Structure formats: C-alpha cells, structure tokens
Amino acid sequence: xxxxxxxxxxxxxxxPAARNLRLYLIAFLATxxxxxxxxxxxxTPASHSDRFPAEPAPETSAGxxxxxxxxxxxxxxxxxxxxxxxWHIADRTxxxxxxxxxxxxxxxxxxxxxxGRIRTRSS
Amino acid sequence: MFTFRAMNTDVELTASGDEGAxxxxxxxxxxxxxxxxxxFREESELSALNRADGPFVAxxxxxxxxxxxxxxxxxxxxxxxxxxxxxxxxxxxxxSFADGALDRERAREPVPAARFLDVMxxxxxxxxxxxxxxxxxxxxxxxGSTVDRAVxxxxxxxxxxAGGDAFMRGLAPAGDGxxxxxxxxxxxxxxxATVAVSDAAVATSSGNRRRWRVADTVVHHLxxxxxxxxxxxxxxxxxxxxxxxxxxxxxxxTAFLLGAREGRRFLERRPGVGAVLVPRGGGAPFFIGEVDxxxxxxx
Numbered sequence: 494x495x496x497x498x499x500x501x502x503x504x505x506x507x508x509p510a511a512r513n514l515r516l517y518l519i520a521f522l523a524t525x526x527x528x529x530x531x532x533x534x535x536x537t538p539a540s541h542s543d544r545f546p547a548e549p550a551p552e553t554s555a556g557x558x559x560x561x562x563x564x565x566x567x568x569x570x571x572x573x574x575x576x577x578x579x580w581h582i583a584d585r586t587x588x589x590x591x592x593x594x595x596x597x598x599x600x601x602x603x604x605x606x607x608x609g610r611i612r613t614r615s616s
Numbered sequence: 617m618f619t620f621r622a623m624n625t626d627v628e629l630t631a632s633g634d635e636g637a638x639x640x641x642x643x644x645x646x647x648x649x650x651x652x653x654x655x656f657r658e659e660s661e662l663s664a665l666n667r668a669d670g671p672f673v674a675x676x677x678x679x680x681x682x683x684x685x686x687x688x689x690x691x692x693x694x695x696x697x698x699x700x701x702x703x704x705x706x707x708x709x710x711x712s713f714a715d716g717a718l719d720r721e722r723a724r725e726p727v728p729a730a731r732f733l734d735v736m737x738x739x740x741x742x743x744x745x746x747x748x749x750x751x752x753x754x755x756x757x758x759x760g761s762t763v764d765r766a767v768x769x770x771x772x773x774x775x776x777x778a779g780g781d782a783f784m785r786g787l788a789p790a791g792d793g794x795x796x797x798x799x800x801x802x803x804x805x806x807x808x809a810t811v812a813v814s815d816a817a818v819a820t821s822s823g824n825r826r827r828w829r830v831a832d833t834v835v836h837h838l839x840x841x842x843x844x845x846x847x848x849x850x851x852x853x854x855x856x857x858x859x860x861x862x863x864x865x866x867x868x869x870t871a872f873l874l875g876a877r878e879g880r881r882f883l884e885r886r887p888g889v890g891a892v893l894v895p896r897g898g899g900a901p902f903f904i905g906e907v908d909x910x911x912x913x914x915x
Contacts, residue, residue, distance in 0.1 A: 597647035598620035598627075600639035605617045605630065609788030612807075613855055614799035615822035616625055616759065616779035 622646035623654075623759050624712045625779030630789075632772035642766040642776060649765070652677060653758035655701055655751070656712050666701065666751050671743040679742050682735070684862070685757055689732050692870045692882075697841040699730040701751035707835050707846070708828060718828035727751075729844050756781070756869060760819060760862035767861075783817040783861045793908060798892055798901075800913065801853040808901055809892055810911040813857055819864035821872040822853035822894075840873050849875045850896050856883070857890040857907060867891075880904055 563571060563582045574582065618639035619628045627646060631638045652675065654660045665672045674682065688696045704710070706727050708718045728749045735752070736745040746752065763783050766776050773786030775794055784794035793812030800806035801824040811818075823836035823846065840847040854872040858864035867889060871879035876895050883891045883904045890907035903909060 596651070597640075597644040598622050600618040600620040600629065600636070600643050602636070603617050603619045603628070605628075608630075609790050609792070610795045610797060611628075611775055611777050611782050611784065611813075611818070612780070612797045612799060613777075613782060613818050613820045614780040614804070615801070615820050615825045615853065616756070616781050 628777045631774035641769040645766045649762040688866045695870045696866045697732045699732040699750045700839040701753035702727040703844040756865045760865035763861040781819045784813045812908040817861035817864040819868045820855040821868040852896045853894040855892040
C-alpha cells in the first residue's frame, strides 16, 4: 500500500472568490472617488471673474442692498476707509489683477538723448 | 525708449519689439521688488524682517537674495555687508534720499557694530534669525538683482538702466556695443570715459551723490563696515563691468571701499570683470581687465 503524505499548507485567509470580491470592491470605490473628485473638486480653478461675478449684491426684503462694491457707491456716500499701508480697494470688474498692479509705475515714452548710449554714475 | 520712476531713481528702458508692453512688465517687476526689499517702506517684507524678534519665515525671493548677499559678504571678506542699515540710520539715512531731507544738527547715538554673518539663514525652514542690533539694507544689491530679473522681459537687444546700474543685452541699435558714458565724479556734466558694453552689466559707486550734513560734517551713504562710518578712500569713483548687475554693484562698492591699490588687486582676480577707477586728487582714470574703451576725456 502506498501512502502519500502531503504537507498541509496554511489555508489562505480568504478563499479566491472572496479575494476577487474584495479587489472588485476596492476598484469600484477608487473609481467612484476619482469620479467624484473630477466632478466636484478637481476641475480647473475658476477665473477671477468666475469667482467674483459682477452681479448685483443680494437685497434685503426691504429692497436695500446688503453689500456693494466700493466704487459702485456714489462718491458722496462712500464711507471713509482707513486702509493699512499697501492695501487697496478691489474693483468689481477685475478684483485681483488691478489690485496687484495699482502701485506699479506707469512708463512713459521718452526721446533718448543719443540712441544706444547709457550714462552710469553713482546711484 | 521708456522711462519710469522706481526705487527713488529714474529707470530707463530701451527694447526691441513691443517696447511699451515690455516697459510695463519691467515697471511691474520693479514695483514688486520695491514692495519686498525696501527698508523705507513699513509694509515691505524687509521691514518686517528688520522688526522681527525671532525666526522670520522669508519668501523665496527674499531668502534667495539674502543667501546671495551672504555669498558676496564672504567673497569680499565683509567689505560688502548689508548689515550697515543701522549705521546708515544712525547717520540719518532712515528714509528715501532727497537733497536736504536727511540733514540734521546732531548724530544719533551710535549703534553696536553689526555683521551680516551674524544673521542665521536656515535653508531647510527658510527662516532668518537676525540679532536685534542688525538692520539689513539691501538697497544696491536689490536694485541690481531687479535689473537682472527685468532683463528677462527683453525679447531681443535692449538696455535697462536704473540710475547708473544697467544691463545691456545684445548690440545697440547702431549694430555695435552699447556705449556707456561714465560720469566724471568731480563734474557731473562731464563724461570721464566712454566704454562699449554688450551682454554685460555696469554699476558705479561714488560718494559724490547721496550726501547730507550731520552737524558740521558732510557724510555720504557708502559705509565702510570696518569703521561703521562713511568711507574715507583714495578713490573718487569705481565703475565695474560684470556679467550681472547685482555683481557689478557689489564689486563697485567693494573696490571703492578698498581704494586704488587694493581695489585694483581685488578686481584683477575676478575673471570676466572690467573696471574704471577714478583716483581722488584729479589723476587720470585707470582701466582694469576687460574694458572696451572708446573715448577718454582730456584731463
């Protein structure tokens, strides 16, 4: 009589069917997460004009505006605003870009005394 | 050519292509640098650093400039030292210069000697730790580095001149190098020499401008870190031609402080650098290194 013995291998924690099910579940959840991220979180950031739409501020039930762009208020009614140095009041049409460049000097065209010549001196 | 005012000086720009659009971008670059590096603006990042009472997290731009400044301090054995801000303030140079605006009857109490090497730069955390008595002045190096950054807006040959700190790219409209006239420090209406420069920068240091009165003494803005006082050198003026405006500014200051003999030795060791030094006492200017001299005024 021939007797064969086989070393018993430790059984897998999960049978193959269960393991496949787990992989499918992980893949499904990852796809759902990516889809949700693409739909709600990962889109190209809106431009400044999208994020700061130039539309009228909401009105109260009495019809008075609760918020307004500073420059939309008639000059005589504008409140005095004491801004810290370097701060500027944003404009409704281009809130960011105008603020950034407001204090940049404006170059003016000039006629060179002699073209192609530079004068150096202690500065 | 376009011109605008920034960093308390007139900036002039000559460019090929859409010169107006380039000038606007260059002006924005200067405005941004002034907002960040001015020690006269309360809201600037440098002023915030000079007020900081502990580790200061710096922007990449400020940290990079401080890192390069430190390299120049080491290269010049401390003759270039941005820590002279305290000494300048003691003399009254605590606001933008204007003729007569800094005059005063008495000097303030002297401040302890300050060294930029005592400022700790942590590259990992990008923090700056400044001893309380050290006040940093990035005036000249900031202007030079701003010119160098602004040059990137040029799409072809052109020149940007910020009150004597200038970079010339390519050839001038006449098809030759840009002709740089060096002002006579003894007579601002005269030109002491004219040199041709292409794809290089030029900067000049002299005590003949930015002078003011403290009691009975006339002082100037070029502080010798060894004495913490306005330099007393045997040079009237030092003009340096170098690969970058930032470097030209640092080397011109250093040569001026070193004087004729040591200044010449210092500059001759720098490859790719040329200089025109004007001695005190009316002697003829002397030329060092790679200088394409076109005209020299009669003595």
